[in-house]
Amino acid sequence: MSELLQVNGLSVRFSGLTALDDVTFTLEEGAVRAVIGPNGAGKSTLFNAISGYVTPTSGTVHLKGQELTKLTPHEIAEQGVRRTFQNGGLFPALTVLENVLTGLHAQIEGSFLDILLGRSKALKSEAENIHRARELLKLMSMDHMADTRAGDLSGGQQRIVEIVRTVASDPPVLLLDEPAVGLSPVARAQMMEIIHRLAGEKGVGILLIEHAVELVMAAADRILVMAAGARIAEGTPDEIREDRAVLEAYLGHS
Amino acid sequence: MSTTMPTSRQRSLRTWAFWAVPVLLLLTPLATNAYTQFIVNGMLISILVTLGFTLVIGNLGQLAFANTAFFGIGAYASAILSAKLGLPWIMTIPLAGALGALGGFLASSAALRGIRSYYLAIITLAFGELMRWAYLHTKPLTGGTDGLPLPRETMFGISLSDDTLKFYIFLAVTAVLVKATLNLLRSRFGRAVMAVRENEVATASLAIPTARVILTTFIWSGFLVGCAGALFARHVGHVFPESFGMLHLIASFAMVLVGGLGSVLGAVLGAVVLTALPEYLRAFPGMEELFFGLIVAAVLVAMPMGLASLLRRLSPIFVERYYREES
Numbered sequence: 001m002s003e004l005l006q007v008n009g010l011s012v013r014f015s016g017l018t019a020l021d022d023v024t025f026t027l028e029e030g031a032v033r034a035v036i037g038p039n040g041a042g043k044s045t046l047f048n049a050i051s052g053y054v055t056p057t058s059g060t061v062h063l064k065g066q067e068l069t070k071l072t073p074h075e076i077a078e079q080g081v082r083r084t085f086q087n088g089g090l091f092p093a094l095t096v097l098e099n100v101l102t103g104l105h106a107q108i109e110g111s112f113l114d115i116l117l118g119r120s121k122a123l124k125s126e127a128e129n130i131h132r133a134r135e136l137l138k139l140m141s142m143d144h145m146a147d148t149r150a151g152d153l154s155g156g157q158q159r160i161v162e163i164v165r166t167v168a169s170d171p172p173v174l175l176l177d178e179p180a181v182g183l184s185p186v187a188r189a190q191m192m193e194i195i196h197r198l199a200g201e202k203g204v205g206i207l208l209i210e211h212a213v214e215l216v217m218a219a220a221d222r223i224l225v226m227a228a229g230a231r232i233a234e235g236t237p238d239e240i241r242e243d244r245a246v247l248e249a250y251l252g253h254s
Numbered sequence: 255m256s257t258t259m260p261t262s263r264q265r266s267l268r269t270w271a272f273w274a275v276p277v278l279l280l281l282t283p284l285a286t287n288a289y290t291q292f293i294v295n296g297m298l299i300s301i302l303v304t305l306g307f308t309l310v311i312g313n314l315g316q317l318a319f320a321n322t323a324f325f326g327i328g329a330y331a332s333a334i335l336s337a338k339l340g341l342p343w344i345m346t347i348p349l350a351g352a353l354g355a356l357g358g359f360l361a362s363s364a365a366l367r368g369i370r371s372y373y374l375a376i377i378t379l380a381f382g383e384l385m386r387w388a389y390l391h392t393k394p395l396t397g398g399t400d401g402l403p404l405p406r407e408t409m410f411g412i413s414l415s416d417d418t419l420k421f422y423i424f425l426a427v428t429a430v431l432v433k434a435t436l437n438l439l440r441s442r443f444g445r446a447v448m449a450v451r452e453n454e455v456a457t458a459s460l461a462i463p464t465a466r467v468i469l470t471t472f473i474w475s476g477f478l479v480g481c482a483g484a485l486f487a488r489h490v491g492h493v494f495p496e497s498f499g500m501l502h503l504i505a506s507f508a509m510v511l512v513g514g515l516g517s518v519l520g521a522v523l524g525a526v527v528l529t530a531l532p533e534y535l536r537a538f539p540g541m542e543e544l545f546f547g548l549i550v551a552a553v554l555v556a557m558p559m560g561l562a563s564l565l566r567r568l569s570p571i572f573v574e575r576y577y578r579e580e581s
Binding site for chain 2: 094
């Protein structure tokens with residue numbers, strides 16, 4: 001498996017507080033790596049630092065050998081590292097189809113002037129991408145909801161549409177921030193299947209923050225355990241289950 | 255709130271209806287007297303003013319109140335270019351639009367420096383007042399309190415003080431600019447504008463350059479309203495600083511809200527209704543402002559989403575979408 005994402009010595013310090021402390025790992029094609037740890041462990045800061053929302057104090061992030069560290073969030077997304085948000089990043093007033101189309105923004109051709117004048121170049125690319133968005137929704141059996149306002153969907157449907165939107169442009173790397181939070185057991189199972197399919201069939205490298213232990217154990221190939229901003233353990237789900245440092249981080253010293 | 259989508263037949267009906275409206279309007283001069291014609295001309299200007307305003311505060315969701323500043327910039331640009339440089343008025347329209355766009359660029363630079371919500375509101379209000387101060391204190395250029403009259407001019411052998419001729423020019427400019435704005439909104443650009451309003455952080459995660467979206471929206475808004483300013487200069491024939499004060503801003507804001515925030519259809523409806531209303535209320539001298547206020551308040555209480563929401567309930571052809579299936 002080829003390496004997609006390389007995170008090297010990534011640290012984030014906010015005036016004295018170390019939110020992320022020298023984190024190093026790699027993510028391979030088709031791999032699912034979970035990031036777990038108690039609240040305040042630095043999981044979200046890790047995601048924000050990789051996706052450009054927080055500037056790392058030191059360390060680097062590379063995608064297929066190309067440095068992403070100095071880029072802005074939209075440039076990093078354009079390079080192919082895309083993410084979802086813990087509290088949901090859908091646009092409630094837009095329809096499901098329109099939401100998925102925002103994920104294809106950089107794929108749609110035509111300059112501002114082409115769009116303004118309604119030139120066929122822009123219209124053709126728009127039509128092609130609408131077709132593509134509808135196909136993606138069909139894959140998730142969401143095509144009948146295409147014209148529903150995203151804000152009117154159930155929590156589980158919103159999570160799924162957000163993932164469809166995030167992967168619409170076929171990004172090689174996907175960061176999922178608590179995709180199963182607040183989901184029913186049925187929706188959780190569906191989410192797990194989606195994660196498996198993306199990694200297994202499309203070879204997407206997935207980094208996953210999740211608190212639902214059964215989802216983490218079942219979905220992840222490897223688990224990165226964090227506490228107080230630092231990596232405290234790393235390994236397969238079975239190895240992590242046995243790890244003393246992990247037990248201490250969660251349950252305290254015995 | 256479930257919405258039904260227009261079928262392809264309804265969509266072609268909508269396209270057809272869009273162009274039918276201005277074509278039918280071509281006949282208005284036959285059916286109206288000079289007074290009504292003047293009012294209708296004013297409506298066409300207000301449509302552009304309201305459209306530019308609703309794009310920024312409705313679609314983009316930025317609390318920027320520099321709209322009247324763009325309007326004044328456009329009107330003075332047109333008057334100065336006509337009166338001082340002797341440019342044919344028709345040529346001053348795109349130039350006024352360009353200067354309005356420059357105003358939009360300036361207003362967006364505040365938003366892009368992270369000045370948002372109430373702070374953006376106050377700084378853009380100050381921009382408007384600063385412009386008014388500038389019109390008053392640059393007498394050689396703007397005529398100060400005396401204002402600046404537009405020179406007499408003819409087009410096609412007809413005087414440009416003729417309201418019927420002005421009507422056809424205003425109608426053409428307004429129809430083309432409304433159509434161009436619809437093209438923008440029903441594209442990746444329009445979706446990006448809405449996305450910034452809904453969740454700016456998530457928008458950037460989709461490879462959408464949010465700063466450029468904000469900048470471009472302000473510039474296009476300034477362009478629309480700047481062009482409207484040029485029409486207004488010829489409409490009244492003489493520009494005065496007091497036309498571009500708080501009163502105009504509040505009236506435009508009312509048009510945006512009565513029509514429906516962030517809706518092109520709403521901008522048109524708000525502008526038409528609130529331009530016509532005061533004319534009908536002239537029958538009640540001394541009470542017109544009171545009635546005007548009451549009617550605006552009643553519409554907003556009954557229909558917080560504006561008059562456009564009423565039409566949307568009547569037929570799906572009025573539902574505004576941010577993509578375009580037909581090519």
